[in-house]
Amino acid sequence: MLGMSEFAALFRRTVFASLDEQGLETLRGMFERYAVERGEYLRRKGEGSSALYVVESGRIDLMDGMYHSVLGMCGEGECVGLLSLWFPGVGYLDACAAEPSAVLSLDEGAFRMLEFSDPKLVLMMMRCIRTVVSPKLSRALEIAAKLYQEG
Numbered sequence: 109m110l111g112m113s114e115f116a117a118l119f120r121r122t123v124f125a126s127l128d129e130q131g132l133e134t135l136r137g138m139f140e141r142y143a144v145e146r147g148e149y150l151r152r153k154g155e156g157s158s159a160l161y162v163v164e165s166g167r168i169d170l171m172d173g174m175y176h177s178v179l180g181m182c183g184e185g186e187c188v189g190l191l192s193l194w195f196p197g198v199g200y201l202d203a204c205a206a207e208p209s210a211v212l213s214l215d216e217g218a219f220r221m222l223e224f225s226d227p228k229l230v231l232m233m234m235r236c237i238r239t240v241v242s243p244k245l246s247r248a249l250e251i252a253a254k255l256y257q258e259g
Contacts, residue, residue: 127233159192
């Protein structure tokens with residue numbers, strides 16, 4: 109487990125940067141740290157997906173499951189599966205380590221415990237995510253609409 113100062117420093121670079129020290133301390137006890145080797149998958153398209161990952165070091169590629177095209181990359185302080193905890197289900201992208209990496213993971217079970225023990229923190233996490241996802245989702249919908257009109 110990361111020490112509090114390392115955990116806080118990492119999370120100050122994430123979507124959760126605005127959480128207070130108490131919230132970060134609570135989360136620190138719920139995230140598990142994993143080493144991921146190059147080529148190892150965190151999640152695969154079409155499989156169940158119900159965990160949030162924060163990249164501590166290395167790089168995780170987000171890929172189309174069919175063509176293996178890299179659609180995005182997540183590096184230190186970036187998150188994979190931001191909405192998976194609230195909307196668990198089938199993943200629509202592969203997430204694969206492009207190089208040896210370390211990730212912190214919050215699984216669905218730990219998240220459900222957090223919902224009962226600290227609903228205020230869960231609400232603050234949702235607000236953090238909303239501020240990041242809303243502009244990106246708006247842009248993605250614009251692109252999708254344009255592609256749909258052209259197609």
